[in-house]
Amino acid sequence: MMIRRIKKIFKVIIIAIISFIAIILVAHFIGRIINNRTPEGGINESMYVDINGTKQWINIYGQDKDNPVLLYLHGGPGSSTSIFDYVFTRKWSDVYTVVTWDQRGCGKSYNTSKTETITVDILMQDGKEITEFLLDYMGKDKITLLGHSWGSLYGANLALEYPEYYEAFIGTGQFIDPKENEQRLYDAAQEWSEGDEEGKAILAKWSPDKEDSLEAIQARNATLERYGYGMMKDGSDYNLYTTVIFNPNYSIKDYVRYLTNGSKEFEPYLAFWANDEMSKLSLLRKYEYKVAYYNINGDMDYQTNYQIACEYFDNVNAPYKEMFVMKNATHGLLESRSEEFSEIVHKIAERQK
Template identity: 30%
Template sequence: MTISSTSRANPILLVIHGGPGSTYSMFEDATQQFARQFTVVHWDQRGAGKTYRKQKVVPRNLQTLVEDGLTLTQKLKRVFPDVPIILWGSSIGSILANLMVQQGENLYDLYVATEQMTQDSHQFAYDQLLAETKHQSLRRHWLQKLPADAHHWTAKQINQFNIFSAIQRSDVPNMVTTLFIKNMLQNRDYSWQDCLAFIQGMRASYRALHKELDAFDYRRLLTKIGMPFVIFQGAHDPITPAQATQRYFDQVQAPVKKLFIVPGAGHLCLFARPKEVSELRRLVFANKYDDRGCRPRRNLA
């Protein structure tokens, strides 16, 4: 776990990374910008990154990671008493964060998702990419090897599609080359052993969780929440398209909810456009906290 901040009084931004096993702690440049406004907590989950390098242990299931996250949150509340905690789930991490809120809503003050995974994400992404490649026979031929109904894809097929679709987009920062690889190579705190552990951890976590992810029931995602509910969505995300995110967002009932479309961004939109996080700070402080400084008032629109 790494903690970056300019003030202990800043709201905590607890980052739940995607993957499985795809830690975000290498995004130093973006984290420095976030840390001007928040206490940013990057957590390499069990089976991910530097945690996996220290101990070759993988999660038994998704619930293992949910419980780890809740335990970590409780420790943060002891170290930073009376400081609001914003839970940020990204990509597959948006599933974990979603489940964490359902099991420990009283621990958090605001829920944020980026690249929110939904029941329709893969289908919209597949249909979108198939339409865009109709004049590119080789790419179209590869896509048509996948089942037309993306709801029946395996985790392996999902992983293959995600990598393929990310490479196809040239109008947004590439998730693999521009974001992950570039940041790992430029981060002074990332050794070659850490880079190796990142790759090994992703493989190990995939083997541990792929069957559960294959069968995940997206009806388990929350549809009602008692705190502000916020989604940041890359306008040109090839993996979790805006149409699917919008459909899920419309279903959620919350006292305050906001959907921010991030222009010029694909997957991992806040790492590609970190200045957009200022919108989150404005939303946090637009809500008056109670006498303890923790819980936003529920009657704000």
């Protein structure tokens, strides 16, 4: 009797699991069809582009082909957001044709652009070539850059190096200098953890000169979470689970690759960070912009230090500059406050007319 009961319970569990998977697959299929539609008069195209000797994935989405083009640069370095970023980037698609790009060795570009050694020269050439492709493909004279976190450091350098290609730069979670950023966070964390032995133990696992391992990065992030400055302290204003399930740009094979890759796509970028290669992109003493300069920053952002971004902004010389501050927001403002963020992007688009 006991064996029969166990078999029956096991059978029920198997049926439940299969049913759950079937529901997810059907939901994914239906959601993908719905979200993959092209707006009337607009554009919705995904493709692999030949970039600097590799093939890298982009999606182009907009409600009006005549709108200006905006290239979104995800953070990291090495952290593609293509598994969910279509939800918040499409909120700008009525005023911009938005291009999302999985950078070298990231996301859907991982298997087609894997690189053992990442250098500034390689990434700057990637950025230049993706920009040139978009100018030609979309028939534009210039485009706008919007970079988050690492993408803001990357994008600012592209705008400084190739101003002839860009009409505006928008940095959010503006990253200025790797070393100064980590020192400011570490100093603040020393104060936060005063009298907190467990917090001190976490803090001991990382320091400004010890961030070359996943363990150190995890400890750093745990410190931010512990004291209320975590990237997603406010959650998100949309459902991340359904966003992933309904993703129009990911097939089942893509999801399998995403799960299989795990942290592997991040590994070359750990070395890029640890060997000071990324410090070559520091924005300190680089203040002369020939394009409009915008910042959208959270006033509780310690992931990329808000105060450093403000100090830098005060020194920037640009044809036009403006800082937008999102109150009580940390680093994940694109996800946690996507509606408010979108309203600011719309203001910027209006100013650029």
